Amino acid sequence: xxxxxxxxxxxAYPCIGQWLEVIADGNVVVFSGKVEFGQGIRTALxxxxxxxxxxxxxxxxxxxxxxxRSPDEGVTSGSRSIEEAHEGLRHAAAELRAALxxxxxxxxxxxxxxxxxxxxxxxxPDGRRVRYGDLFDEGVATERITGSIPLxxxxxxxxxxVSVPRxxxxxxxxxxxxxxxxxxxxxxxxxxxxxPPSIDARLVSLDDDTVRGMPGVFAxxxxxxxAGVVAQREEQAVGALARMRRLAVWDENASLxxxxxxxxxxxxxxxxxxxxxxxxxxxxxxxxxxxxYSRPYLAHAxxxxxxxxxxxxxxxxxxxxxxxxxxxxxxxxxxxxxxxxDRVRVRHVEGPGCYGANGxxxxxxxxxxxxxxxxxxxxxxxxxxxxxxxWEPFGTAMTVRMAAKVGARxxxxxxxxxxxxxxxxxxxxxxxxxxxxxxLAARHLANPLTGSVAxxxxxxxxxxxxxxxxxxxxxxxxxxxxxxxxxxxxxSALRSLGAHANVFAxxxxxxxxxxxxxxxxxxxRLRYLEDPRAREVVQRAAAAARWTRRVALVEGRGIGMGxxxxxxxxxxxxxxxxxxxxxxxxxxHAWACVDAGLVVNPDGLANQAxxxxxxxxxxxxxxxxxxxxxxxxxxxxxxxPILRFSQAPEIHIELIDQPHEPPVGVGEAFAGPTAAAxxxxxxxxTGVRVRDMPFTRERLLRALT
Amino acid sequence: xxxxxxxxxxxxxxxxxxxADPDTPLLYVLRNDLGLKGTRFGCGTGECGACTVHVxxxxxxxxxxxxxxxxxxxxxxxxxxSRDGRLDPLQRAFLNEQAGQCGYCxxxxxxxxRALLDRNPHASRDDIRSALDGNLCxxxxxxxxxxxxxxxxRDMEGDA
Numbered sequence: 001x002x003x004x005x006x007x008x009x010x011x012a013y014p015c016i017g018q019w020l021e022v023i024a025d026g027n028v029v030v031f032s033g034k035v036e037f038g039q040g041i042r043t044a045l046x047x048x049x050x051x052x053x054x055x056x057x058x059x060x061x062x063x064x065x066x067x068x069r070s071p072d073e074g075v076t077s078g079s080r081s082i083e084e085a086h087e088g089l090r091h092a093a094a095e096l097r098a099a100l101x102x103x104x105x106x107x108x109x110x111x112x113x114x115x116x117x118x119x120x121x122x123x124x125p126d127g128r129r130v131r132y133g134d135l136f137d138e139g140v141a142t143e144r145i146t147g148s149i150p151l152x153x154x155x156x157x158x159x160x161x162v163s164v165p166r167x168x169x170x171x172x173x174x175x176x177x178x179x180x181x182x183x184x185x186x187x188x189x190x191x192x193x194x195x196p197p198s199i200d201a202r203l204v205s206l207d208d209d210t211v212r213g214m215p216g217v218f219a220x221x222x223x224x225x226x227a228g229v230v231a232q233r234e235e236q237a238v239g240a241l242a243r244m245r246r247l248a249v250w251d252e253n254a255s256l257x258x259x260x261x262x263x264x265x266x267x268x269x270x271x272x273x274x275x276x277x278x279x280x281x282x283x284x285x286x287x288x289x290x291x292x293y294s295r296p297y298l299a300h301a302x303x304x305x306x307x308x309x310x311x312x313x314x315x316x317x318x319x320x321x322x323x324x325x326x327x328x329x330x331x332x333x334x335x336x337x338x339x340x341x342d343r344v345r346v347r348h349v350e351g352p353g354c355y356g357a358n359g360x361x362x363x364x365x366x367x368x369x370x371x372x373x374x375x376x377x378x379x380x381x382x383x384x385x386x387x388x389x390x391w392e393p394f395g396t397a398m399t400v401r402m403a404a405k406v407g408a409r410x411x412x413x414x415x416x417x418x419x420x421x422x423x424x425x426x427x428x429x430x431x432x433x434x435x436x437x438x439x440l441a442a443r444h445l446a447n448p449l450t451g452s453v454a455x456x457x458x459x460x461x462x463x464x465x466x467x468x469x470x471x472x473x474x475x476x477x478x479x480x481x482x483x484x485x486x487x488x489x490x491x492s493a494l495r496s497l498g499a500h501a502n503v504f505a506x507x508x509x510x511x512x513x514x515x516x517x518x519x520x521x522x523x524x525r526l527r528y529l530e531d532p533r534a535r536e537v538v539q540r541a542a543a544a545a546r547w548t549r550r551v552a553l554v555e556g557r558g559i560g561m562g563x564x565x566x567x568x569x570x571x572x573x574x575x576x577x578x579x580x581x582x583x584x585x586x587x588x589h590a591w592a593c594v595d596a597g598l599v600v601n602p603d604g605l606a607n608q609a610x611x612x613x614x615x616x617x618x619x620x621x622x623x624x625x626x627x628x629x630x631x632x633x634x635x636x637x638x639x640x641p642i643l644r645f646s647q648a649p650e651i652h653i654e655l656i657d658q659p660h661e662p663p664v665g666v667g668e669a670f671a672g673p674t675a676a677a678x679x680x681x682x683x684x685x686t687g688v689r690v691r692d693m694p695f696t697r698e699r700l701l702r703a704l705t
Numbered sequence: 706x707x708x709x710x711x712x713x714x715x716x717x718x719x720x721x722x723x724x725a726d727p728d729t730p731l732l733y734v735l736r737n738d739l740g741l742k743g744t745r746f747g748c749g750t751g752e753c754g755a756c757t758v759h760v761x762x763x764x765x766x767x768x769x770x771x772x773x774x775x776x777x778x779x780x781x782x783x784x785x786x787s788r789d790g791r792l793d794p795l796q797r798a799f800l801n802e803q804a805g806q807c808g809y810c811x812x813x814x815x816x817x818x819r820a821l822l823d824r825n826p827h828a829s830r831d832d833i834r835s836a837l838d839g840n841l842c843x844x845x846x847x848x849x850x851x852x853x854x855x856x857x858x859r860d861m862e863g864d865a
């Protein structure tokens with residue numbers, strides 16, 4: 001058999017014991033660098049390990065993710081966790097099983113081929129059994145992972161393919177301490193940071209003495225334009241911050257653009273994502289079509305504002321964070337705090353869902369900066385709601401210009417997709433040079449470590465280019481990502497990166513062309529889809545939604561479809577949306593079909609799909625970060641509304657299991673198809689096309705009149 | 706501090722005296738003095754529902770409720786929803802429906818849902834959706850949560 005090359009992470013952490021340990025009671029502890037933020041990854045990882053080891057899922061526990069013990073698996077992002085665990089952790093577990101079996105074989109005096117694993121034991125045909133716990137030792141732990149052990153096939157008895165309940169939910173239902181926000185260490189103090197009113201405002205003066213005299217205030221920290229307070233009690237810190245806001249005098253500039261369309265007249269770095277068929281003749285009888293689509297800046301808008309706890313210990317720091325990448329964060333903290341990296345210990349504790357890079361990493365630096373004034377004492381910092389809105393790095397606004405040439409019989413012969421946007425991966429620690437960091441507070445210090453470190457997209461189809469290329473077999477294709485480096489508004493990774501606006505644009509445009517040539521939108525897609533897996537999700541989503549009733553829908557109702565293969569290599573997703581148009585546009589129902597390869601946890605996957613569709617509906621219908629010449633003006637849930645219970649759609653998910661295909665993540669894959677499906681359904685209902693998100697009442701009215 | 710006027714609270718059936726300033730929002734006393742961390746800070750302005758507790762059986766945002774306004778009314782938090790280790794039918798239903806992702810909003814949503822079912826045990830789907838409009842869930846689990854509340858309502862009927 002052929003051996004797949006080992007993933008990098010198994011080269012960096014080559015020994016079984018770096019990933020897995022069997023402890024005395026026979027339970028298995030997993031050391032993974034992947035962090036939970038509500039996506040259910042810890043449950044899915046336990047399932048993969050349980051499956052390879054032939055043990056009950058309940059006997060697998062996940063160790064806390066901590067820089068002193070966990071493998072550095074980079075950032076938990078990109079819907080990549082299940083894919084990477086399949087390549088890394090699952091192989092480590094297979095290797096552990098083989099090592100335990102070979103030890104059992106020696107002990108039992110039998111060839112290893114005669115042995116089987118069952119419920120945490122190695123069993124011989126004669127009935128003798130040896131428990132994993134009696135076989136695991138230092139020798140096993142230091143054995144190297146070869147990647148040559150075949151993975152166990154998934155069958156009806158596997159821990160994989162089963163809707164194992166989420167391991168983290170029971171505690172969350174009864175209000176147990178779960179989040180970094182809930183940490184309460186002996187002697188812990190509470191900190192709050194005074195954020196400037198606008199991005200490059202400078203602190204001119206602040207009457208520290210008045211604040212120091214307030215009840216419970218321990219210290220006021222000043223370093224350039226960075227200011228914070230440390231107090232005995234949390235409400236005292238909050239009260240002191242409110243006073244600081246009134247006392248602070250700032251020098252503000254009108255540095256923000258008049259709109260996100262500034263990007264269209266900026267210098268750009270252009271990356272060709274795909275260039276096909278330039279030698280193919282364009283043919284005759286050609287009609288040309290053009291359309292421009294956009295999305296605004298979007299907030300991650302976690303329900304809980306960012307939080308961290310830090311203690312200065314000697315010349316180092318202990319930090320508790322809900323960062324998606326604790327090793328990257330450690331590197332950046334060490335840089336700003338000017339201390340060796342190995343003196344900073346970063347531990348992950350769950351946080352509220354983040355959907356990308358929000359303020360989590362920034363809050364960790366805030367906590368460390370405040371902890372410096374009280375060495376040895378833990379300081380907990382939580383951002384205020386308005387600061388989370390004003391200062392989290394947003395998902396960049398994007399503009400997409402589409403063009404097509406349509407030949408005889410409505411055939412698309414040429415397809416052009418050009419996208420403009422800032423970077424999508426300006427995360428703490430990603431590609432940052434040594435004298436620059438993205439961490440927020442660093443730019444406000446007297447000696448700032450500042451600057452845009454936004455690197456250009458590393459490969460054509462990532463970042464803003466993600467899903468810019470169509471999944472369809474058009475003979476001539478020209479796809480360009482116009483990357484805009486200047487970021488007057490702070491941005492970073494938001495769930496699905498460029499795929500949201502790219503798929504919205506291209507799947508809307510597909511429908512515009514279908515309408516112009518009188519084609520059914522589903523038939524129109526199938527005409528250009530060659531991949532059988534792609535065709536199947538489109539057909540099954542249409543069937544689930546009873547697509548053919550489309551022609552008979554009552555006035556004001558409509559249905560539309562959106563399709564994508566996420567990142568061109570991930571899961572296949574087709575979404576059908578049904579909308580009702582009244583004063584507002586309501587998404588009443590959504591049907592989706594998804595093929596994500598091997599399904600590890602069907603209900604977990606469905607939960608991610610439902611959440612992905614609902615959140616995408618919120619983005620598409622309601623969300624836009626607003627700003628004026630100097631300030632972000634979306635500062636609360638009234639100025640940044642998101643979808644509420646009474647607006648949530650009914651959702652039906654169809655899963656296609658492909659036991660012989662590797663598993664891929666789904667959380668991010670629904671953003672684009674959902675947005676397009678809603679826009680297409682709106683057109684179906686009204687004959688009107690809205691090309692700019694969000695589809696607010698004002699935009700609807702303008703389009704309809 | 707010279708003001709040491711203490712406030713008497715009845716939280717989950719236990720009498721507690723707190724020396725916190727009477728202007729202090731209940732949320733901070735619950736979390737930091739009583740160690741009841743299940744009630745969570747979301748916005749501090751009563752807009753998101755993450756900090757919802759029951760005050761005399763009514764769902765209230767504890768982040769904007771000063772101690773001085775409570776006046777001895779009984780308070781129930783998420784930690785008081787289950788009794789003697791027995792989960793509330795709502796908690797069981799949420800687990801059965803796997804109605805959660807990150808879980809930060811869940812305590813508040815369970816408390817709002819409990820208050821709803823207490824006053825309207827046969828709440829319709831529309832009743833549930835509008836009663837929960839003050840609670841935000843960013844992960845987009847609203848559909849599952851509505852199903853879980855309907856399920857709890859049916860289960861309670863069966864128990865009665």
